[in-house]
Amino acid sequence: MTMVVLLYRAFSTDSSHEVLLSKPLSRWSTDDVTLWVEHLGIWTNQYKKTFRREQINGRLLFSLSDDDLSAAPYNIEKQSHRQIILEELHRLRQRRVSLDRWQYKDLYLGKSLFLLISLRNFPRLTLLYLFLFDYNDTFLPFIHTSCPATPDPPADTPLNRRCCKRGRALTHPVLHQDWPGWRQWAEFLLLYFLLPYQLLSAFAWHWMSVHYWTAGFIIAHAALLTVLDVCFYWTLWKRGQMRTLPKLVWLQMFAVLFNTSLFVLPWPLMPLFLINTEIYIQLYFIPFLTAVLVKRTLLPTNTQHRP
DSSP states (O other): OHHHHHHHHHHHSOOHHHHHHTSOGGGOOHHHHHHHHHTTOGGGHHHHHHHHHTTOOHHHHHTOOHHHHHSTTTOOOOHHHHHHHHHHHHHHHHHHHOOOHHHHHHHOHHHHHHHHHHHHHOHHHHHHHHHHHSIIIIIHHHHHHHSOOOOOOOOOOHHHHHHHHTTOOSOOGGGGOSSOOHHHHHHHHHHHHHOHHHHHHHHHHHTTTTSHHHHHHHHHHHHHHHHHHHHHHHHHHHHTOGGGHHHHHHHHHHHHHHHHHHHHTTGGGSOHHHHHHHHHIIIIIHHHHHHHHHHHHHSOHHHHTOO
């Protein structure tokens, strides 16, 4: 059994460069930036020492422009070298606002399991938590993906003109906009208060072409959870029990915390395949249980057996 676990860990991990690309750019260290520069090619050997000497981290790398690279201390005189660096930096910025679920799972295994459980039970509280305590790494990519901004024409810069000749634009408006626009906030807040699970559907829809079946399960599960959410509040309103809502939420939160503590306490000792199994159960098996719960909610027992 120990050998199986060790083999699984060995073959289920990504290379350092692949894990680096799935890491948010804002959290890159100087060593991460140096590794990224090194992977651009052998021709970067003359430049990577400068990046290390100047202590360039992810945030500083994000702000670099063509003028910065051509001036001191970088002094990259070859235009082709600067163009390649900026194009690769553009791809990094795209990754920064695009949250791939499998890369995110490999990088943040525990947080992925936490989000799967908490978003299913407390979508509003979980999103509020992400906004307050995990804004850059999780909330910002989430809102840009689920409530995307309306794209504007790329800026008319020499670098963009060169890229447009090749059939692609370098500047993307969302990539330079950390704070979402007011239209994004309006759409997000409307769904946040009324239909929070639809935010998850919009996020999953963005990845439908890449992860078809997983995104389909998430969208279907979000629709079922929306039905339960609407029925729950409608029942409370109909019975005049809205005042009991804080108590009910607290009891449900306590139950979820108690159940998840069964995983938190032995977490350091749990094999990786058990954690992945639990994640797959949350993704692919729990939706069927939710469907059964929806059926029982919409069709009470006394009406299901009616001839």
